[in-house]
Amino acid sequence: MWKPKNLKLDSEGVAKLLGEREAEVMETVWEKKEASVRGVCQVLCKRKDFSFNTIMTIMNRLADKGVLAKNQKDGIFCYKPKYSKEEFIKLALAHIFNSLLKDKTLGDNTLLKEITAG
Numbered sequence: 001m002w003k004p005k006n007l008k009l010d011s012e013g014v015a016k017l018l019g020e021r022e023a024e025v026m027e028t029v030w031e032k033k034e035a036s037v038r039g040v041c042q043v044l045c046k047r048k049d050f051s052f053n054t055i056m057t058i059m060n061r062l063a064d065k066g067v068l069a070k071n072q073k074d075g076i077f078c079y080k081p082k083y084s085k086e087e088f089i090k091l092a093l094a095h096i097f098n099s100l101l102k103d104k105t106l107g108d109n110t111l112l113k114e115i116t117a118g
Helices: 020-032 037-047 052-064 085-102 110-117
Strands: 068-073 076-081
Touching: 020 037, 020 052, 020 076, 020 085, 037 052, 037 076, 052 068, 052 076
Parallel strands: none
Antiparallel strands: 068 076
């Protein structure tokens, strides 16, 4: 199961939880529901400084992290999100809040407990 490791608070959207490029790839895969590296490249290579190999590396990394599922269809690897965008954000928030609640150096965590209960 995926867990956020480094928050990038200066970034926007899902890029706060993933890298900027990983977020762009995920947004594309979420939109397509299932995609090959070539399919993502057709979208992103038009707009950004992406190459096929860069996208392949990013998608494999996201699969290794447990964010994408990788399956072979007719000799082509296809990737599907393991979580909807909403599920992904909820999972990230749950991990962040649980980590804060377990951190004894933050005191009794009354405010955090109220936020998670409500």
